[in-house]
Amino acid sequence: MIRALTLFLCLIGTAALSESMKLAVTTSFHNSGLSDVLLPVLLEETGLEVQLLIVGTGQALRLGRAGDVDAILVHSRADEDVFVAEGFAPYRREIMYNDFVFIGPSSDPAGIANAASIEQVLNRIAIEKALFVSRGDDSGTHKKERALWQAAALDTETFGAWYKAVGSGMGASLNTASALNAYILADRASWLNFRNKSDLKLLSSRHPELFNQYAYLPINPDKHPHVNVEASQLFENWLTSSRSEHLINAHRINDEALFVFNASK
Amino acid sequence: MVALVPIATLKDVTVKRRGKTILGPISHGLESAGFTIVLGPNGAGKTTLLNALHGVERLSDGSVTWTSPDHASYKDQAFVFQRPIMLRRTVRQNLAYPLQLLGHNKNEIETEVMDWVGRVGLNGVLDHFAPRLSGGEKQKLALARALIQKPKVLFLDEPCANLDGRSTREIETVLSEVNTAGTSVIMTTHDLGQARRLASDVVFLLNGQIHETGLAPHVFEAPKTPEAKAFFQGDIVE
Amino acid sequence: MNEIWAGLLAAFHLIVTLDGDLVEITLRSLQVSLSALVIASALALPFGTWLAIRRFRFRRATIATLNALMGLPPVVVGLIVYLLLSRSGPFGVLGLLFTPTAMIIAQVVIITPLIASITHQAMRELWAEYHDLLISLNTSNRQRVLTLIWDGRRALLTGALAGFGRAIGEVGAIMIVGGNIDNATRVLTTAIALETGKGNFALALGLGFVLIALALLVNFAIHALSRTERHSTW
Ligand SMILES: Nc1ncnc2c1ncn2[C@@H]1O[C@H](COP(=O)(O)OP(=O)(O)OP(=O)(O)O)[C@@H](O)[C@H]1O
Ligand SMILES: [Mg+2]
Numbered sequence: 001m002i003r004a005l006t007l008f009l010c011l012i013g014t015a016a017l018s019e020s021m022k023l024a025v026t027t028s029f030h031n032s033g034l035s036d037v038l039l040p041v042l043l044e045e046t047g048l049e050v051q052l053l054i055v056g057t058g059q060a061l062r063l064g065r066a067g068d069v070d071a072i073l074v075h076s077r078a079d080e081d082v083f084v085a086e087g088f089a090p091y092r093r094e095i096m097y098n099d100f101v102f103i104g105p106s107s108d109p110a111g112i113a114n115a116a117s118i119e120q121v122l123n124r125i126a127i128e129k130a131l132f133v134s135r136g137d138d139s140g141t142h143k144k145e146r147a148l149w150q151a152a153a154l155d156t157e158t159f160g161a162w163y164k165a166v167g168s169g170m171g172a173s174l175n176t177a178s179a180l181n182a183y184i185l186a187d188r189a190s191w192l193n194f195r196n197k198s199d200l201k202l203l204s205s206r207h208p209e210l211f212n213q214y215a216y217l218p219i220n221p222d223k224h225p226h227v228n229v230e231a232s233q234l235f236e237n238w239l240t241s242s243r244s245e246h247l248i249n250a251h252r253i254n255d256e257a258l259f260v261f262n263a264s265k
Numbered sequence: 266m267v268a269l270v271p272i273a274t275l276k277d278v279t280v281k282r283r284g285k286t287i288l289g290p291i292s293h294g295l296e297s298a299g300f301t302i303v304l305g306p307n308g309a310g311k312t313t314l315l316n317a318l319h320g321v322e323r324l325s326d327g328s329v330t331w332t333s334p335d336h337a338s339y340k341d342q343a344f345v346f347q348r349p350i351m352l353r354r355t356v357r358q359n360l361a362y363p364l365q366l367l368g369h370n371k372n373e374i375e376t377e378v379m380d381w382v383g384r385v386g387l388n389g390v391l392d393h394f395a396p397r398l399s400g401g402e403k404q405k406l407a408l409a410r411a412l413i414q415k416p417k418v419l420f421l422d423e424p425c426a427n428l429d430g431r432s433t434r435e436i437e438t439v440l441s442e443v444n445t446a447g448t449s450v451i452m453t454t455h456d457l458g459q460a461r462r463l464a465s466d467v468v469f470l471l472n473g474q475i476h477e478t479g480l481a482p483h484v485f486e487a488p489k490t491p492e493a494k495a496f497f498q499g500d501i502v503e
Numbered sequence: 504m505n506e507i508w509a510g511l512l513a514a515f516h517l518i519v520t521l522d523g524d525l526v527e528i529t530l531r532s533l534q535v536s537l538s539a540l541v542i543a544s545a546l547a548l549p550f551g552t553w554l555a556i557r558r559f560r561f562r563r564a565t566i567a568t569l570n571a572l573m574g575l576p577p578v579v580v581g582l583i584v585y586l587l588l589s590r591s592g593p594f595g596v597l598g599l600l601f602t603p604t605a606m607i608i609a610q611v612v613i614i615t616p617l618i619a620s621i622t623h624q625a626m627r628e629l630w631a632e633y634h635d636l637l638i639s640l641n642t643s644n645r646q647r648v649l650t651l652i653w654d655g656r657r658a659l660l661t662g663a664l665a666g667f668g669r670a671i672g673e674v675g676a677i678m679i680v681g682g683n684i685d686n687a688t689r690v691l692t693t694a695i696a697l698e699t700g701k702g703n704f705a706l707a708l709g710l711g712f713v714l715i716a717l718a719l720l721v722n723f724a725i726h727a728l729s730r731t732e733r734h735s736t737w
Contacts (some may be wrong), residue, residue, distance in 0.1 A: 031579060031701055051601070052685060053683075054683065066592075068589050068590050068591075068601070170700070171697075171701050171702060175700075195701060196701045196703075196704060197702070200719075
């Protein structure tokens, strides 16, 4: 046991040697498989190791505020603006976007597949009182979903038992929806990578409101002097390079592109 | 040749358990001629008295003062309990334990252990697990473990209760030897024959009180109290 | 049923191919939980024993607290350790958050009360048995504690194993303080949570079987060790 302890101490010792930074990202970034495409290339080309903390947007913002990470990559515009206004990040830089999709039972009891607008999609679900699983965890996806209900003039507080806020990550929520055969709002990447689809099917997407902008926010060293500014700058430069643009646009699952690179170079 | 010398002063010694006084209050100058036998019927308080003298029994009141500072502390005394306490170790390790506590070196311990294991006749079970020994073997081990400490005062609470006739005689020989070598012995027994063989002096206990004391020949031949007389004749005393 | 079968197959595949990630994650799990076990035992065994032999004023309150701490949900421990180690927390300067050290700290907090409580139970009995002898032999407190720990080591081993089981199977706390970072703080349980989140049940279950196998293995190993050691004496 003492040997295990020494071994372990040695391992921490060596881990600290290489250049690395901590990045809080949303679940979708990782679940899409994009991180597995980008990070090894980054490591090879620049020697920078990015340690990912895969969390919801709410927690990513918290980790950033506390200075526990060097940068965050999230998708929740309003929160990002507040974050910058409070000075926790000097700026936000748009990187890419993906989109949200409505998933539901293949029988589509609410008939959302042929709805003309998001407002119609949501109204049909609400009128039908079809089972709907909400992330309920204050993540970017959850915030998006709430904003959509609000825009459709529907109050989630008044919903009955058919509206289930599960308070879990995308994967766990998808598992729940799959088990209940319920409707759910998911990001396309998580959905395409999801392996437990059962009877669920993609029913509605490509509405303009469903686009989802990712932004990179380095933590301000004025707030947290210990952050690795060099590393986060290096990562930002690489992430907005043509190399990264190519990798992001070329990343496909089942022959579907997931992300569109739109960083200003 | 034998003369009583004061060894300890008991002042208001009282032991109460669950509101009941099981010993005392005793105020008494304890005198010994070297081998003190404590006698009395079951429940008289013999074990409690020995425990109180040694200091493993919490006194409810009073105090015990040893006359000679050489007798006063735990390290000058050793105790063989009525129900032998076996460490969950081998016989060898049980014997070595008191010496290890004192920081003796390995060779010394080995020599002493082998010496004592021979004297109490436990050679055959040296590496057996002590809690699995027979009642008699446990008694012998507990005695050897007490003697290996070379105590100035040795307390024995019915050390021969589980022993057969032969083992009893062997143990009595050992006890006489250590007593001659200068160890004061304070021992309880229900074996009146043994008491007569070993005692230099007697403490007769009844109902938690010291009822009668004196040199062994006097007490046995001419007890002053009718209760002691009856007890020595094998009658029931209350 | 189908899924369990697929999980078994996945586990089998991972093990026979000595999957690199699996080996790394498994070793890290062992590293973290064994370190936590060693540290927790070093604290809990003497403390639990001391609690059994000493009478002091707040003894009952201490024991009650210990038992309450034993039921503390790991996530709460994780959250508290997180807040303490966060850069904005009191120990932020140490930079320990999201490192294996943070995970070890959280696990130590989780299993120390458990081991101490089991130790206390076992040692109370042994102390009742040894009490008169150890007092008569004029032992110091230190000697008493050491003697009890040594002679009660079988019961303590059980306590330590319970602690290890709880540590290696724990996910809530180490997810929060470790962050489940690939190649840095990902262990079996957090990997299982991650794969479950991806709906990748077969792999998650496979990792789960590895975890069970590992726990069994450590249990057997420790029991075997203690048996060979006892063999000569019993
Ligand atoms: N912890 C206790 N609580 C209550 N009563 C006790 C306790 N310990 C001893 N006693 C009682 O005190 C009395 C004296 O006990 P003690 O063991 O001293 O007797 P003894 O003379 O040694 O008897 P024996 O010859 O049977 O060994 C007994 O009646 C016993 O039941
Ligand atoms: Mg008795």
